[in-house]
Amino acid sequence: xxxxDSGLPVTVPSTALFTDQYELTMLQAALxxxxxxxxxxxxxxxxxxxEGRRYGVVGxxxxxxxAVENFRFEERELDFLRERSxxxxxxxxxxxxxRFRGDIRGYPExxxxxxxxxxxxxxxxxxxxxxxxxxxxxxxxxxxAVAAAASRMAVAAGDRPLMEMGxxxxxxxxxxxxxxxxxxxxxxxTSDLAAGFRYGIPTVGTSAHAFTLxxxxxxxxxxxxxxxxxxxxxxxxxxxxxxxxxxxxxxxxGTELGAVRIDSGDLLLIAHRVRQQLDELGAKQxxxxxxxxxxxxxxxxxxxxxxxxxxxGTQLVTGSxxxxxxxxxxxxxxxxxxxxxxxxxxxxxxxxGGKSTVGGAKWAARPVDADGVAEAEVVGTGPVPGGLSxxxxxxxxxxxxxxxxxxxxDAARDRHRAALSRLPMSARQLSRGEPVLPTEHV
Amino acid sequence: xxxxDSGLPVTVPSTALFTDQYELTMLQAALxxxxxxxxxxxxxxxxxxxEGRRYGVVGxxxxxxxAVENFRFEERELDFLRERSxxxxxxxxxxxxxRFRGDIRGYPExxxxxxxxxxxxxxxxxxxxxxxxxxxxxxxxxxxAVAAAASRMAVAAGDRPLMEMGxxxxxxxxxxxxxxxxxxxxxxxTSDLAAGFRYGIPTVGTSAHAFTLxxxxxxxxxxxxxxxxxxxxxxxxxxxxxxxxxxxxxxxxGTELGAVRIDSGDLLLIAHRVRQQLDELGAKQxxxxxxxxxxxxxxxxxxxxxxxxxxxGTQLVTGSxxxxxxxxxxxxxxxxxxxxxxxxxxxxxxxxGGKSTVGGAKWAARPVDADGVAEAEVVGTGPVPGGLSxxxxxxxxxxxxxxxxxxxxDAARDRHRAALSRLPMSARQLSRGEPVLPTEHV
Numbered sequence: 001x002x003x004x005d006s007g008l009p010v011t012v013p014s015t016a017l018f019t020d021q022y023e024l025t026m027l028q029a030a031l032x033x034x035x036x037x038x039x040x041x042x043x044x045x046x047x048x049x050x051e052g053r054r055y056g057v058v059g060x061x062x063x064x065x066x067a068v069e070n071f072r073f074e075e076r077e078l079d080f081l082r083e084r085s086x087x088x089x090x091x092x093x094x095x096x097x098x099r100f101r102g103d104i105r106g107y108p109e110x111x112x113x114x115x116x117x118x119x120x121x122x123x124x125x126x127x128x129x130x131x132x133x134x135x136x137x138x139x140x141x142x143x144x145a146v147a148a149a150a151s152r153m154a155v156a157a158g159d160r161p162l163m164e165m166g167x168x169x170x171x172x173x174x175x176x177x178x179x180x181x182x183x184x185x186x187x188x189x190t191s192d193l194a195a196g197f198r199y200g201i202p203t204v205g206t207s208a209h210a211f212t213l214x215x216x217x218x219x220x221x222x223x224x225x226x227x228x229x230x231x232x233x234x235x236x237x238x239x240x241x242x243x244x245x246x247x248x249x250x251x252x253x254g255t256e257l258g259a260v261r262i263d264s265g266d267l268l269l270i271a272h273r274v275r276q277q278l279d280e281l282g283a284k285q286x287x288x289x290x291x292x293x294x295x296x297x298x299x300x301x302x303x304x305x306x307x308x309x310x311x312x313g314t315q316l317v318t319g320s321x322x323x324x325x326x327x328x329x330x331x332x333x334x335x336x337x338x339x340x341x342x343x344x345x346x347x348x349x350x351x352x353g354g355k356s357t358v359g360g361a362k363w364a365a366r367p368v369d370a371d372g373v374a375e376a377e378v379v380g381t382g383p384v385p386g387g388l389s390x391x392x393x394x395x396x397x398x399x400x401x402x403x404x405x406x407x408x409x410d411a412a413r414d415r416h417r418a419a420l421s422r423l424p425m426s427a428r429q430l431s432r433g434e435p436v437l438p439t440e441h442v
Numbered sequence: 443x444x445x446x447d448s449g450l451p452v453t454v455p456s457t458a459l460f461t462d463q464y465e466l467t468m469l470q471a472a473l474x475x476x477x478x479x480x481x482x483x484x485x486x487x488x489x490x491x492x493e494g495r496r497y498g499v500v501g502x503x504x505x506x507x508x509a510v511e512n513f514r515f516e517e518r519e520l521d522f523l524r525e526r527s528x529x530x531x532x533x534x535x536x537x538x539x540x541r542f543r544g545d546i547r548g549y550p551e552x553x554x555x556x557x558x559x560x561x562x563x564x565x566x567x568x569x570x571x572x573x574x575x576x577x578x579x580x581x582x583x584x585x586x587a588v589a590a591a592a593s594r595m596a597v598a599a600g601d602r603p604l605m606e607m608g609x610x611x612x613x614x615x616x617x618x619x620x621x622x623x624x625x626x627x628x629x630x631x632t633s634d635l636a637a638g639f640r641y642g643i644p645t646v647g648t649s650a651h652a653f654t655l656x657x658x659x660x661x662x663x664x665x666x667x668x669x670x671x672x673x674x675x676x677x678x679x680x681x682x683x684x685x686x687x688x689x690x691x692x693x694x695x696g697t698e699l700g701a702v703r704i705d706s707g708d709l710l711l712i713a714h715r716v717r718q719q720l721d722e723l724g725a726k727q728x729x730x731x732x733x734x735x736x737x738x739x740x741x742x743x744x745x746x747x748x749x750x751x752x753x754x755g756t757q758l759v760t761g762s763x764x765x766x767x768x769x770x771x772x773x774x775x776x777x778x779x780x781x782x783x784x785x786x787x788x789x790x791x792x793x794x795g796g797k798s799t800v801g802g803a804k805w806a807a808r809p810v811d812a813d814g815v816a817e818a819e820v821v822g823t824g825p826v827p828g829g830l831s832x833x834x835x836x837x838x839x840x841x842x843x844x845x846x847x848x849x850x851x852d853a854a855r856d857r858h859r860a861a862l863s864r865l866p867m868s869a870r871q872l873s874r875g876e877p878v879l880p881t882e883h884v
Contacts, residue, residue, distance in 0.1 A: 135614055142612055171584040
């Protein structure tokens with residue numbers, strides 16, 4: 001029986017193998033050369049936003065904290081590494097005792113970021129920090145990509161609620177994380193029961209075309225659904241003829257019909273026609289839900305249409321054209337020896353080929369103008385200028401290996417809304433452009 | 443403690459909540475209306491390939507079989523559904539006894555597919571089949587997208603091995619499935635230890651820039667790595683100056699140095715220079731590995747360069763521009779009553795808005811010409827013409843709820859290579875074009 005395909009484990013599994021092999025071979029070599037215990041600072045950042053995007057959204061921080069906490073090498077992970085001869089005996093012994101005992105600071109979840117923003121900073125011995133690269137990047141790169149797409153869709157949708165419906169378009173567990181990131185970015189609900197189970201996100205869903213096709217007549221399907229789910233349900237009206245279906249829907253459910261769903265065709269045109277028909281039938285409170293290959297642009301194009309809610313799938317879970325962020329995890333400073341208190345030296349890749357980095361552990365601050373609107377993303381090393389100390393963006397997430405920043409998912413969602421509201425108005429434009437704040441290195 | 447973020451569970455967890463809520467509400471309504479037991483056929487297919495792609499690759503079949511087998515509603519799933527009032531009491535009772543007892547046929551993993559190919563056919567009662575929609579689509583849409591990208595990269599790489607290194611660019615468990623799909627599509631190895639652990643895929647990896655930066659001098663890092671991993675290791679040579687690094691690498695490891703890795707810059711130019719330098723230093727057997735933002739086009743552009751292996755990350759796990767397939771799961775036939783033996787009627791969505799479907803359970807065959815080259819993807823309902831009966835593509839996967847088609851991953855990998863070799867040569871062109879086989883409906 002194969003088990004690892006599925007999720008929702010019933011005991012706490014290790015996250016330690018969500019790791020690229022080179023992290024363990026570097027550990028082995030560093031243990032041998034005596035450099036493993038050098039105090040080190042790794043930083044997570046991106047060199048750029050996806051082309052045309054005006055801001056990024058930090059998603060997945062909460063999941064990173066869980067992953068770090070569960071990053072332990074248990075017997076079966078060690079057996080695997082031993083049997084495959086991936087690392088030597090001394091390294092296996094070191095791994096058996098491993099737990100992260102360092103410090104992590106970072107942008108809290110839901111915060112926005114820009115090129116060069118030090119989204120996360122991991123500090124400890126080289127050995128304990130280097131192991132976390134892959135799992136931290138996996139989570140932040142995936143979840144932030146979805147959160148950013150969700151945020152743009154939420155901007156486009158305005159006050160209308162967004163439903164996440166993309167589980168079928170992505171890996172089954174990526175889907176659960178995507179629901180979570182979508183919620184942070186501004187979605188209200190999800191169709192994914194696993195996301196409801198795991199994160200408490202409200203779940204929604206009523207019926208598909210298959211249910212109508214199962215019955216001999218569309219009306220039979222509507223009767224069955226209303227009998228079972230009540231007249232407040234949402235009836236899907238585009239299996240055959242929409243006008244027929246809407247008439248039938250109101251006949252069956254009465255004017256208290258909750259909503260009708262349109263899943264194909266020219267949504268703008270059909271929504272107007274359906275609204276008119278519903279009103280004429282007296283179903284003035286019946287809502288219209290649309291759900292067909294929407295992205296932020298399609299949502300925006302329906303702003304003037306009589307639509308009450310949007311369901312979004314593919315384009316949400318694939319980051320609306322940008323399914324991953326380009327966050328990297330780089331060593332930016334380290335001690336010259338493993339003496340306690342040895343000073344940290346900035347380090348950076350310097351080859352002419354590209355991918356250069358800026359050495360030194362960084363702080364970031366976002367000063368605001370007199371109206372409270374953010375003016376710049378200021379990133380620096382060394383002392384923080386006095387005027388910026390109240391505008392620092394990183395918070396303490398892990399102290400001495402203990403997670404100190406757990407929070408409910410709604411806190412991240414609220415934080416994102418607040419952060420977005422403090423950006424210049426042009427952040428809310430969907431059109432391609434430069435990052436809405438310049439990153440200033442000081 | 444949160445647990446569901448991680449993978450590698452130690453007991454067999456249920457896959458039953460990888461489900462969109464509407465599947466359960468349809469079940470509830472169908473149970474109530476007496477239509478739940480109508481024998482039904484659902485089919486998985488795509489209406490189109492990603493723009494410009496010439497073939498699709500079936501990935502994830504083996505994972506689907508595991509997911510179907512583990513699709514059970516245990517106490518905690520039922521508690522969740524009860525507490526949230528997602529379905530009513532009779533539905534909860536029905537779910538408690540649920541296991542899929544129907545039949546599944548489909549294209550075996552690694553096979554290629556085209557628009558309209560009936561990639562999978564699920565047959566049983568409406569109730570038992572409708573529940574599987576989301577989990578089947580999640581797996582096939584994700585894994586097939588990665589397998590298709592991997593296949594194109596393998597075509598571009600020719601005989602040179604491909605290493606999968608994308609874990610950090612996608613969800614941590616999607617990464618494990620991506621490694622698996624990449625292997626089916628033609629990759630040889632992965633950096634992802636969880637993929638090695640879970641699927642036995644060979645793992646690789648030696649060191650990153652951080653390891654060089656950890657040491658006071660690049661040479662110290664090389665010495666440490668060679669001391670620990672032997673002279674057959676791969677040294678990363680682009681942290682500072684590549685020419686300096688190559689000289690230093692051969693000094694430290696000798697001419698038996700296994701390989702050097704280049705991770706940035708103009709790979710074509712640098713590979714030529716490094717090859718010449720290695721040869722001049724007598725390290726004629728030392729291989730060159732390149733790993734910087736490669737996709738199938740970049741790989742092809744390096745065909746004439748002295749490169750021995752490619753490492754691919756982002757573009758692989760994101761499907762090289764197409765991170766999901768557009769596979770759908772549609773009811774195509776169902777009985778008119780729940781009488782045993784009641785005939786199946788074809789059904790199809792028919793609204794003018796789009797997303798129409800073709801009713802009826804389908805077979806598919808791929809006839810070949812005198813040279814054994816495939817000529818068309820023939821898809822039909824009803825009896826199979828005699829000349830095609832030896833060319834049928836679907837195989838039996840699940841019979842009466844029992845999985846009958848487990849196979850080692852290498853079988854799928856070999857099948858893919860064989861299927862690709864039987865397509866017209868134009869399948870191997872990377873340029874945009876039409877599907878290499880026309881789909882003929884008969």
